[in-house]
Amino acid sequence: xxxxxxxxxxxxxxxxxxxxxxxxxxxxxxxxxxxxxxxxxxxxxxxxxxxxxxxxxxxxxxxxxxxxxxxxxxxxxxxxxxxxxxxxxxxxxxxxxxxxxxxxxxxxxxxxxxxxxxxxxxxxxxxxxxxxxxxxxxxxxxxxxxxxxxxxxxxxxxxxxxxxxxxxxxxxxxxxxxxxxxxxxxxxxxxxxxxxxxxxxxxxxxxxxxxxxxxxxxxxxxxxxxxxxxxxxxxxxxxxxxxxxxxxxxxxxxxxxxxxxxxxxxxxxxxxxxxxxxxxxxxxxxxxxxxxxxxxxxxxxxxxxxxxxxxxxxxxxxxxxxxxxxxxxxxxxxxxxxxxxxxxxxxxxxxxxxxxxxxxxxxxxxxxxxxxxxxxxxxxxxxxxxxxxxxxxxxxxxxxxxxxxxxxxxxxxxxxxxxxxxxxxxxxxxxxxxxxxxxxx
Ligand code: GLU
Ligand code: MG
Numbered sequence: 493x494x495x496x497x498x499x500x501x502x503x504x505x506x507x508x509x510x511x512x513x514x515x516x517x518x519x520x521x522x523x524x525x526x527x528x529x530x531x532x533x534x535x536x537x538x539x540x541x542x543x544x545x546x547x548x549x550x551x552x553x554x555x556x557x558x559x560x561x562x563x564x565x566x567x568x569x570x571x572x573x574x575x576x577x578x579x580x581x582x583x584x585x586x587x588x589x590x591x592x593x594x595x596x597x598x599x600x601x602x603x604x605x606x607x608x609x610x611x612x613x614x615x616x617x618x619x620x621x622x623x624x625x626x627x628x629x630x631x632x633x634x635x636x637x638x639x640x641x642x643x644x645x646x647x648x649x650x651x652x653x654x655x656x657x658x659x660x661x662x663x664x665x666x667x668x669x670x671x672x673x674x675x676x677x678x679x680x681x682x683x684x685x686x687x688x689x690x691x692x693x694x695x696x697x698x699x700x701x702x703x704x705x706x707x708x709x710x711x712x713x714x715x716x717x718x719x720x721x722x723x724x725x726x727x728x729x730x731x732x733x734x735x736x737x738x739x740x741x742x743x744x745x746x747x748x749x750x751x752x753x754x755x756x757x758x759x760x761x762x763x764x765x766x767x768x769x770x771x772x773x774x775x776x777x778x779x780x781x782x783x784x785x786x787x788x789x790x791x792x793x794x795x796x797x798x799x800x801x802x803x804x805x806x807x808x809x810x811x812x813x814x815x816x817x818x819x820x821x822x823x824x825x826x827x828x829x830x831x832x833x834x835x836x837x838x839x840x841x842x843x844x845x846x847x848x849x850x851x852x853x854x855x856x857x858x859x860x861x862x863x864x865x866x867x868x869x870x871x872x873x874x875x876x877x878x879x880x881x882x883x884x885x886x887x888x889x890x891x892x893x894x895x896x897x898x899x900x901x902x903x904x905x906x907x908x909x910x911x912x913x914x915x916x917x918x919x920x921x922x923x924x925x926x927x928x929x930x931x932x933x
Contacts, residue, residue: 637680763847
């Protein structure tokens with residue numbers, strides 16, 4: 493509950509959701525309507541379930557392009573102040589049918605359902621996202637990054653310190669916990685790592701933190717872009733972290749008996765590993781996403797797990813040392829800035845629970861960068877995660893566990909959105925794809 497972060501007397505509110513193409517969509521309402529909207533909702537076309545980056549859309553059975561209406565209900569228990577605009581509230585919405593039932597295409601309901609499913613087995617989670625973005629100034633068609641490194645460079649402090657101070661202050665106002673920030677490796681790239689919290693809040697905060705970063709960038713005379721690739725070779729990740737708990741015990745922490753983790757934690761992780769090709773369609777939603785998930789870029793291009801291995805799609809992090817019982821978590825690195833955070837965490841949990849149900853086991857961890865070292869003895873031969881939107885979408889279409897968890901309408905909407913993206917971008921150059929997505933995330 494974060495009601496204490498809400499505005500005491502809001503005059504206006506941003507109602508916020510994120511669509512299947514990862515675009516933040518909002519409606520503005522007078523705050524006097526919030527209470528009644530929280531039960532009745534405000535209308536929205538269901539076509540938003542299959543909109544792509546450029547607002548073109550396809551259709552899926554059960555979702556008519558011109559017919560029908562959804563109700564967006566603000567979740568007032570998760571309302572927060574919109575920093576920098578003291579009379580504005582920011583409120584995530586859930587999508588309902590006109591009959592008042594949760595809409596099966598709603599990504600936020602999906603995540604809630606997966607968390608509730610885990611809770612019936614005594615399992616809880618902490619989640620956090622690392623947000624990377626590119627900051628630049630637009631001059632006509634030109635995009636000038638605000639810095640050209642070095643990564644984590646102290647020399648950039650004069651340029652960046654006021655910006656980060658303002659962001660930290662806004663995050664505090666909105667009740668968002670932040671771990672740290674820095675200049676990242678790519679030109680104009682910046683990052684904040686958000687603090688761990690329950691999955692629904694982590695996904696909400698992903699949206700609000702980005703709204704805050706857009707506002708502060710605008711105030712500083714530049715633009716922020718969370719698109720998967722904006723400049724050079726290095727992309728913008730949105731690495732998703734998840735820890736798994738039962739009765740206060742971390743199931744990803746090493747066991748006293750020498751095992752790397754609890755056998756249920758192992759099965760959960762093996763479940764995510766098994767679904768990685770399908771999950772890639774959720775974590776890497778655009779054609780340009782696949783320019784990012786290449787070996788050697790720390791973007792998790794290798795379909796494997798590893799201890800602290802930044803090339804592994806699944807990096808077991810914080811699982812060594814005296815604090816491992818508190819800090820062990822799995823980081824899914826292939827998630828990028830165009831991913832929907834509700835789908836990403838919900839699908840991770842769904843795949844993990846499926847792994848537990850089937851008592852899947854993990855192969856040995858992959859150590860080192862396979863492009864440099866090749867497999868050592870006893871290690872599996874490393875494969876890459878899908879390297880195209882077509883390949884990952886086919887894998888999602890073939891995933892029985894994810895279809896069961898997402899339900900037909902939601903998974904078919906995601907697949908239709910990906911196929912539409914693939915068709916629209918088929919003949920676009922890398923530059924044209926960047927230009928198309930840069931301002932939209
Ligand atoms: N920019 C890299 C990515 O695309 C991540 C670099 C890092 O923070 O490890 O995921
Ligand atoms: Mg980073």
